[in-house]
Amino acid sequence: MPKPKNKTAQRGIVAAAATALVVGGSFIAPAVAADKAESTPAPSQGPSATPSATDAAVDTKGLDEAIKRDLGKSPEQYLEDSKANDTVAEVTKKLEDKGIKTKSSVKDGKAEVKVAKNDEEKAKDVIAASAAPLETELVTVDKVTTVKELYTEVVEKVQPAEVEQLTAIVDTADGLQIIAGGIASNEGPAKLNGKSSNHDKSPSPRASKSADKNKLTLEAFASQADVDLVETAGEGKAKAGAIEDIYGGMGYGIAPSGQNPSFLCSVGFNAWNPSGADAIITAGHCTQDGSMTDTYVVEHGAPDEIEGISNKLGTFGFSQFGGPNHSGTPTIPSKPELGTDIAVIDKINPDLNLHAQVSQWPANKDEREGTIKVTGVSSATVGADACSSGRTTGWSCSAIIGEGLFFVGGYDNDVRAVWGYTAKNPNQSVLDQGDSGGAVLIGNKAVGINSANSGGEDGREDTPDDLAFYTGLVDAQKRTAGVSKYQVKFFVEAPTQTSPKVGAEVKPGATITGKVAGASAGTTVRVVVDGKLYKSVKVSTNGTFTFPAPDTEGKVTFDMTAANGFNKSTKGTGSVIVAAPEPTPTPTEPTATPTEPTEPTATP
Template sequence: MKTPKYQLTVRAVAAAAIALAGSFSAVPALAEAGGSEPAPAASPGAPPVAPSAAAQLAPSGAPEISDVGLAEAVRRDLGMTLEGFNAAGQLARTAADAVPSLRELPGYVGTRLRDGRIVVEGSGAELQARVDELNGPGTAGAFDLTAPATERAVDPTAVPAKVPSAADLVASNTDQLFQAYVSEVGPAGLQAVAYSGGRFIIRTGGTNAAEAGVSQAPDQQTPPAAVVPSPSAAPGKTSPADFVARYANVQLEQGSPATTEADVYGGEGYAIDRRTICSTGFGAFSAAGLPLVLTAGHCTEDGTARITELEPPTSATAGGSAPLPGTLVPLGSFGFSQFGGPLNSWISGTEEAPGNVGTDIAVIEGLNGGLDLQAAATTWADAANPGATAVKIIGTVAPFQGQEVCRSGRTAGWSCGQVEETGIYVVGGRTTAAGDLRAFRGFLSRNVQSSGGDSGGPWISGNFAVGTHSAGETSGANFAIATTLEDALTKFPTAVQLQLFLNKPELAGPEDRTFKAGQPITGRVPAAPASAVAVNSKVRVTVGQQTVELPVDAAGNWAYPAPETTGPLTLTAETVNGFSHSGAVALAVTVTALDAPVITTPTEGAALTSVTSIGGTGTPGLTVKLTGDLSGSAVVGPDGDWTIPVDEAAPGSYSIRAVQTSRGEADSSAATRNFTVGAPAVVPAEPAAPPVEPAAPGNPAALPPVLPAGSGQLPDTGAGPLLPTAGLAGGAILLGGVLLAAARRRTVR
């Protein structure tokens, strides 16, 4: 569905008209720590940014990064924890990495996700061997091989011209099946050729609404698309039912018409030539490293649309529909676009290339230099501050049946669900001609919600980009369709790179940031708030005139060899991944020629009753300096041992640091030790028993008197006369404890 077209004339009239039409406007992306550097200046001739619009681009401060909004959205829509959603994205990435090797094997049918497992459908010894290899040592063991489904069902509303005696064909992939169907049946009425639940689906039953129409006033209504029955056989062609009946694993299904939704954080709205509106998808880079915005190809009106302007998020339907400002912030202009086959071509139906399967993708280029694209998709938890809860993008992943996904767009906002099927989808083109049908590879969900204006918006799984929104229907049985991003990226004439979220690098070595000459200066790239560090990331380090790129492992660790020259050193470092980068940070360290000493006594975490010295090993002739809760120094002896005497330490917790020093050299890195000292336990003396008179011969020993039961008095235990003395002794102990605590930090002799 498309948002109706309109013309903006007088400012006040425009604002009112847009509000009535469902609202469209512009959104500046906010700068955020860990994102990309500002985009280059706008190209010559680009419209200037009006002061009132530019003011929208200046956030009051960097947004706080929080997963609270995302966690709530995932819990509400998917019944999952944020950790579970991120794990699902990682599972999809594992599956996508395995598919190329599976696809080449005989007997392979498809892959889907189910209950936290990767289900490979197919049969054969080679396929089983590959699944076993994927489940081998050092892997997560997440793959299951299951035999392909062979059940089939024929649409009861369709009457085949003949009934075959047997279904002796088995479809192996959607591309092959799509080409065969278009060649033998034709594209009329076809909506999709998809794969789901171990079977293939051919969906027919509607004339898809045209992607674009004649410009109309805001108060006019778009006539509903005509729905026609599933087509019968055209002259010289096979009927859909006859075609499907030949396959043991293909089902014919009738659906409601799919209509495109022409309507920047990914998911925010933008106006097109002041007539239509769509949503931004993902940030990207051209082959020359210039920033781009990915969106839906059908939003470009087959390449005739040019100018795009941002919509403030609070003016979007998903952001509250606040009045549109009179001046919009320029976004950029459309560059390459493709809706359907190459050059926006229709399904041809020719014998040479019957299907002509393409994509639905476009780029917005020549971006306003005042914008700062973020590698993230808004969740619409806070329209005025989208960055705080936006989902960071760290790579792409292919769609799989059963995969948890979420979609963002300026009209329906944020919606999550599961992928029900993947395949080739057909929607109406820009013209009203009956044959203007466009085909692209994508995936469908029946529980993700969408609406007009969401086209081009991002679909994600965990922190991975899966697709851009293309079409949907909510008037009947709800469904939403997206273009598969990994496939769409292959259609550009020159390489296009997805923009990735990268944190700035940090140091991860000793707390004092002191490193031995020639040894690694260690650091890390944090993952949070994403679930992992983007694959193939590097840390670019510059020292003086020398720049090197260091690999980053899966845990985000990196290392730079410390130079032989000692003293203070500043590294300029940033995380890079292709054209994506985090922005530079200065990391100050000290390089020393000295080894750190070793503390041998006391041991780490020891609980001592007393301590009179600190000891260890070091380099003979160097001085060990002790600081922290105890201080002092000593020269390392010829045998490599050192001992620093200390006054008897008061009870409490202690933390100490020891370094080796030498005149003219930077101190070594520190050895640290933490321990506790406690007062010795006092064992109370047993009270002396009163003497017992010896019994006279023949007489029993005297016994202490016993109170009669019920007298209400306690027996005299002998403690009464001791209480005053015990009170004085306790007071003396407490006073002594206070005096000892005050003298806790004591200098050694």
């Protein structure tokens, strides 16, 4: 893949300045090297930039090890199965747009969609109209209960002391699930010098509340509501995955304005800001409620092995951890106070070149040498296999087991609520401290941001595996005005002509059909003939588009470029031979019909 800079030269400069030391998961990092690398970094991609030939190719290199290890699949099977997630996510959105509550999941390339009995006929029509390219089973139930509805019921009926033991409420393939064991213990971004700070401390113990005899325990409520209750063991509290993480395979250091970096987090998905300039999407809690401003690129030799700081990265812009303005509540809120965990980095160093790719942390190689391209943004579906990238654990994969609300300890000794996804995290191998802000993908589609984790792996059969929590990317962008207009950088495939064959003879105005492989919603194609825009057409959900053949006689060659926001494809070409229009017959004057002679009138 194209390298944004000569890393070997830069590392040599950093080493000359100071040596990075790993200290119990934290490190002492040198200041940013003042000298420049031997080679000048490539300029940042602007809105009009197009991917190189290397970038445009589908890259599954480096997937093999993690996917075979974590999922027992080949890279080809993983990417093929990920298409089911895209289809189910689209069908679910269409159902919700029609006001139909639904629960969807995928398994082995098949989809299951649950709706209430009174919505069955409407749901059938929506599914039939979607032309879903996979087997979809429609299941009807008496009632579909959402996470928000269950949460409201828990707060109303369960003892307050028990409510405070909530870790998350999620919707799984087997139904709604309550996870209990305590809120997330927010340790904040780790100090580079290994010393603790106020941000490193877990929330202090709260005053215990007397039991309300008129309310239920979580166990009793779960039994009555026929909901699965999972209790974590030991340190089963979710921890904010800040500090030592790298998103997209690149780690970054964090500092207050004008100071040297003292904390670590992960670079998020590379993105475009509303003006089309480079930006990054990452985790909101990495800003420590807005107290951190500056970010720096941190080089790694391997996951969790720091080599030094190479470049200024950018400056934090909008961030939200919990509710608006980093708001939380003293305890588990009485209402479903839905929040998120997301931030953007703006004013990117112009010497850097941000690609639409995520590092797969290839073994014994530079983190830039093994990447997977991002081809769009999607919601995740329960049952789909997701892979995440972060500076602590590298590249690892796990199935999405739930979607819903999880609770994380904030920086003000409060509780922050975040909406997202849950995955198994055995022995913290998928998501650990320092992976916050990292990328979460299903196939090639961006679905989330690394946010938090909780422990529970103690060898007992009656306790769950450790859990990973991901911020839902689509949800976060809907929920925050500050991020909604940012667009994840992703590759758009070049359009191809599919019908008729290239160079075929057609009549003027005949329909020409093309396709953009893997096109995301909102993609358009510009058709240019003789250097002038001929047509601009929308791409359908199955990636096809059409436009009429010109009226010009003879061979017509057209250039086609697909675009989705600031993301543009390379140029595709096609051609047809427009046949001369058939001559219109000239109408002839009708021949006068001879009249029959009339009998002479008799002379009186």
